[in-house]
Amino acid sequence: xxxxxxxxxxxxxxxxxxTRAIKGPTVFDRVLAGNSVGTLAxxxxxxxxxxxxxxxxxxxxxxxxxxxxxxxxxxxxxxRHGDLAYDVDSEPKS
Amino acid sequence: MRYVSLAGLxxxxxxxxxxxxxxxxxxxxxxxxxxCVFAAIRMRVxxxxxxxxxxxxxxxxxxxxLFWEIAKSGWSVTRVxxxxxxxxxxxxxxxxxxxxxxxxxxxxANSITLTPGTMTVxxxxxxxxxHALVRDGAIDLEGGGMDRRVSQFEGAA
Amino acid sequence: MRLAVEIASWGFMLLGSFFTLVGAFGLVRxxxxxxxxxxxSVTDTLGVGFLIFGMCLQAGxxxxxxxxxxxxxxxxxxxxxxxxxxxxxxxxxxxxPQLAEDRRGMTGARPTDxxxxxxxx
Numbered sequence: 001x002x003x004x005x006x007x008x009x010x011x012x013x014x015x016x017x018x019t020r021a022i023k024g025p026t027v028f029d030r031v032l033a034g035n036s037v038g039t040l041a042x043x044x045x046x047x048x049x050x051x052x053x054x055x056x057x058x059x060x061x062x063x064x065x066x067x068x069x070x071x072x073x074x075x076x077x078x079x080r081h082g083d084l085a086y087d088v089d090s091e092p093k094s
Numbered sequence: 095m096r097y098v099s100l101a102g103l104x105x106x107x108x109x110x111x112x113x114x115x116x117x118x119x120x121x122x123x124x125x126x127x128x129x130c131v132f133a134a135i136r137m138r139v140x141x142x143x144x145x146x147x148x149x150x151x152x153x154x155x156x157x158x159x160l161f162w163e164i165a166k167s168g169w170s171v172t173r174v175x176x177x178x179x180x181x182x183x184x185x186x187x188x189x190x191x192x193x194x195x196x197x198x199x200x201x202x203a204n205s206i207t208l209t210p211g212t213m214t215v216x217x218x219x220x221x222x223x224x225h226a227l228v229r230d231g232a233i234d235l236e237g238g239g240m241d242r243r244v245s246q247f248e249g250a251a
Numbered sequence: 252m253r254l255a256v257e258i259a260s261w262g263f264m265l266l267g268s269f270f271t272l273v274g275a276f277g278l279v280r281x282x283x284x285x286x287x288x289x290x291x292s293v294t295d296t297l298g299v300g301f302l303i304f305g306m307c308l309q310a311g312x313x314x315x316x317x318x319x320x321x322x323x324x325x326x327x328x329x330x331x332x333x334x335x336x337x338x339x340x341x342x343x344x345x346x347x348p349q350l351a352e353d354r355r356g357m358t359g360a361r362p363t364d365x366x367x368x369x370x371x372x
Contacts, residue, residue: 023279214335
């Protein structure tokens with residue numbers, strides 16, 4: 001019962017985060033919202049794991065947490081340098 | 095010493111995540127832990143910055159204190175968010191970090207960012223550029239209470 | 252005893268849900284990207300923390316609780332890294348935060364350009 005309540009709250013929060021991802025206005029708002037969606041998805045995984053009494057879901061949550069970090073950082077790096085394998089020396093001074 | 099503790103921690107992590115204790119899997123865990131330590135040495139991350147065993151003793155009291163700080167400032171940010179008139183006063187300021195090691199400074203910067211309402215947006219030398227949601231948060235940080243607590247945590251080793 | 256644990260974990264789960272919702276609500280309500288990050292960090296710390304403590308109480312002492320605590324540690328170590336990277340990327344891109352007060356030159360410390368993460372040349 002309490003897990004169902006928590007899952008409902010997380011789903012509402014997910015909807016709000018997706019609203020922000022759609023509204024933007026800058027790409028960084030979308031990245032921030034995407035990161036929040038990732039965090040909430042992990043919590044949803046954990047809560048649903050308890051709801052269905054299958055705690056193995058936590059392993060997936062841990063993996064997804066690592067992927068979420070790397071995904072967000074690589075998106076940020078891409079938007080900053082336009083390239084994931086940028087060369088420090090060739091970058092113009094700003 | 096550092097390498098042994100790193101290997102031990104990695105093996106404990108393996109055991110905790112695996113949950114199966116057959117001889118084959120435990121041996122595989124030992125091999126993986128040792129291989130990871132060799133990879134870390136080759137990548138030069140098994141140094142006082144990558145695996146700060148000196149900080150473990152201070153961490154026992156530091157993390158409960160940090161949780162309490164997060165709870166307090168999280169509650170004040172919650173009040174700001176739910177307040178009908180949204181009374182934000184975003185402020186940027188510069189604070190000085192008195193920590194000596196890179197791990198200590200990273201702990202301070204991450205603690206500032208982790209506490210809702212304040213975040214570190216830039217580091218140059220020993221100065222952190224801080225963005226705070228409300229003016230009081232910036233003034234609290236300039237007072238240096240958290241800086242002293244992190245220095246104490248760093249010096250507890 | 253059983254009842255006390257049940258009530259405490261209900262309390263923690265409800266608090267966690269509340270802070271998760273507040274953070275997401277702030278994400279929608281705040282006016283610009285820097286202030287939104289503060290709202291998102293409420294979800295990342297308090298929401299996640301209380302939910303995980305609540306689940307730990309339900310799971311009891313064992314591997315499941317340990318994994319939940321790993322998850323919490325993962326959040327506590329990665330959330331500031333992401334926030335910091337995001338803030339630096341915003342500044343680098345030239346998005347200026349709307350400030351009520353800029354105290355950067357007033358604290359006796361030298362106002363310097365924040366290091367944007369590039370190697371010094």
